[in-house]
Amino acid sequence: MANNNTLISVQDLKVYFRTGHECARAVDGISFEVRKEETVCLVGESGCGKTVSALSILGLIPTPPGEIAGGRILFQGKNLLELDEEDMQKIRGNRIAMVFQEPLTSLNPVFTIEDQIGEAISIHKNVGAKELRDRCIKLLKDVGIPSPVQRLKDYPHQLSGGQRQRVMIAMALACDPDLIIADEPTTALDVTVQAQILRLLKSIQKIRSMSVLYITHDLGVVANIADRVYVMYSGIFTEQGNTAQIFHDARHPYTQGLLASLPSRSKRGKRLYSIPGTVPNPAYKPAGCPFHPRCPHAILTCAKEYPEMCDYGQGHLARCPVLLEGGDGYK
């Protein structure tokens, strides 16, 4: 699948966490790729392994209890899992940057904005004090912080949540990375601020021709920014495809269920569809298709056999053989 347009390609990645006598299979064999200048969304519920996937790309899984149990992560031809810590540091922040979920805690409260952005630059680039400052100002301008010169000396607590997240994005942009991994960057923010951040990410991506791996649980956000989408459930991908395929032509019962259960004005008065049951504990996943206890189409084999990906053409894949053989989904 990998052609020379591929920036990063993850192949059959498995990440397990062993605690006591339990083994949580947080990520259980996922494969995906991010092409150049593309926005890819990983969407899934809490605990399905999104953050763990992102952290393993950056080599940040705490070991122990974590453990990369298999797979490869090819970034520009190199397998990141085989690099040593020193080489990894050269990639982290420099070639691949990450924006975290919680803007409040990912900035150090005792340093000014300038210190923190400057730090992000000077780790990887050798630049003088004057240029460092200019770069900081330019970055802040790029992420849309008004009067950046005055803001440089501010401390994180003097900024609003949205502004902090902008600073985080500025830090991620500091070394002009090829790939930005954004792990739920707007979950803690208000809708209006979220809309601004999304718009910002999109425009920056266009200008700098970067790739973005965007992690979220919000299907609304996905619809607004993604080129391609991977739907994750309990450590595996259940469906993948481009945005239109996922939203208009979902082929996996989980995706269908999620879409059907979103409340909106047009569904007023009607009953919402809701997926019964709860998300499985990663240490005690059901055998076979992990979705089968909640799936309305489940047949006996679903509980026994692990389902394969079924191809619907044009890169649209869904991990549900039952529906391929002629189900109809929810109407």
Added chain:
Amino acid sequence: MELLNKDKQIVLRVQNLKKYFPIRRGFFQKIAGWVKAVDDVSFEIEQGKTLGLVGESGCGKTTVARLILKLLEPDHGKIIFRGSDIGEFTEKDMRPIRKEIQIVFQDPFGSLNPRMTTGLSIEEGLRILGIKRGRKRKERLEKLLKMVGMSPDSADRYPHEFSGGQRQRICIARALSVDPSLVVCDEPISALDVSIQAQIINLLKDLQDRLGLSYLFISHDLNVVSYLCSTISVMYKGQIMESAPAEELFENPCHPYTMSLLSAIPDPEPGIKREIELVEPDLSDSLITSNGCNFQGRCSIEEPRCLEEKIGFEKVGEKHFVRCWKAAKK
């Protein structure tokens, strides 16, 4: 008073409610200013209906909820519940009324006592209703649990054994244990998994249909509010900016803030990617405002008059009010 008794189907009417919190600074903790967390808020909730209260973080939604529940004392204004102004009630007066108004909190992990079985937590309400310990109470408990879709033997378990959605259902059961007529839902689904949210929304709706409950539904998610509520009030910095029946608000938004909220809804319908028109957020300390409109500084159609005058809450249509003189004039 006669105005209140006129229409009996109004459960709760809030008039000019205000709550300011002091900001204390310095060594002696002098009062340096006031956070106008709730500043002149009025609304009413009809029997069996849902009022949606939306607004961004920190605009005072939770404070309104706590005021209505009398967990906080209002500084000013009336909270009229079934004809009596509970705003002035002392703690003792409140006791018999308490059970009429219940709350479901946002955080399903902090809202159940970690050292009590869920059964005991729910029974607390039954005890207050005066149902003696014994078979009757046990039956009632099981009924409540079943009503929210939990198995009766979850009564003997501790909260940490349940998932977020299950805990939220237990919280709903606890709220219903005292037969309330108004339930305040303070962002009850925002901490839940996406696939669980619809379960809770459906549950709330079913319970409303069957028990005739009224809800004050607080949220920052306009999609949810638009699905669930009959009337929507949009709150900003402690004031209600616009209030209208749900359809009307979406069809015909008047206030610039409402418009920017509506345009910022992440819509799960790809293709219709609207250009979002938003001004930069303000940088000032969010709740300390000077004269004039609270939305000044973020408003795209602002005029000098907005900075000086006190802006009234004006009627622009059937049950449609807006706090913006420009919108009201049109």
Added chain:
Amino acid sequence: MNIDEKGFNQDFQFEAPMAPKRTRLQEFWLLFRQNRLAILGLFIFILFFCCAIMGLFITSGPDPLFDPAMIRLQEKLRPPLAKPNLDSLRREEIPCLGFYLMGTDDLGRDVFARMLQGAWVSLTVGFVAVGISVLIGIFMGGVAGYFGQHHIRVDHILMTILLISGAGLVMAHSIRFGAVLLCLTLAYIFYSFFTQNRSGEKSVPSWAKVFRKSAVSVDTLIMRIVDIMLCFPSFFLILTVVALLPASIYNIMIVIGLTSWMGTTRFVRAEFLSLREQDFVAAVKTLGASNFRIIFRHMMPNAIAPVLVSATIGIATAILTEAGLSFLGFGVPPPHATWGNILSDGKNFIFDAPWLTFIPGIAILIVVLSFNLFGEGLRDVLNPKLRERH
């Protein structure tokens, strides 16, 4: 409005229970059993207690089995397990075991007998004193944490001062003055109670408004008292009080308890301050539960864990404080042994007869340790989060 059985939500089948059910007692015992050290602690603890009770009987009476007061000057400072010199002893002076299990002290008294006799006193001093201090601490901490924001009015403070001085006067036999003061306060209390009920603040004449001003918040008051108590070197405080009171073991327990509640108060207050903000407390409040119930039924079980552990250490301190007092002659009157005074008597002979200090020292250590282990086990058992999947 009624709850009917029909029309359950179809969204969720009743979810399967997570683990097989056990009764609460079974579960309690199961978890406790897994905690071996806690069991050991409990066992040792019970053992000591039995010894103490037994010791009460076999060391007292007209002709005790073990006589802790028997002085044999010719047999002084014999090491543990030493055989008595049968020639120089009368028949009733021979220890009943046939040897000195724990040696003898400088007066030739059997240390084992003395330890037995002292066990009861020391254990009760430890537990009663700590019990008192924990009770006071929990109460004060709970009040400071829960009602902290309430204000105390000037007249409340005045009334308290009057009440206390009135009571003091009565006790100091100046009954007439005392009674006048007491009557005055009672009258005022009734007055303010009734006026408040009838018409609130309005009936107060303007000159009396001063008395209705709020003086200090409950939290500030209690925490300042704690600070003041902590400022005194508590041993000397105890010493002063004990010097004024008749020497008796009960006075000592009470006084130790009354002077060591501050730590608990701080723990409980801190816990309460954070618990108070939690949603479940607000939820119970909106259900209509009384403050008393909220504090003791809902909040206290969540605040008790750190208290339990600090209490175990408090026991050791109490036993040692009693020792110090006995040493200075304020504790239990001399011929009666306590672990404390065996220890402090032995100090002078630490090089010649180390067992005199080691034996009571180790006994105290074991009691404290076993109680500590037990306390921690209990804390875990009481924590439902640790009860998962067994």
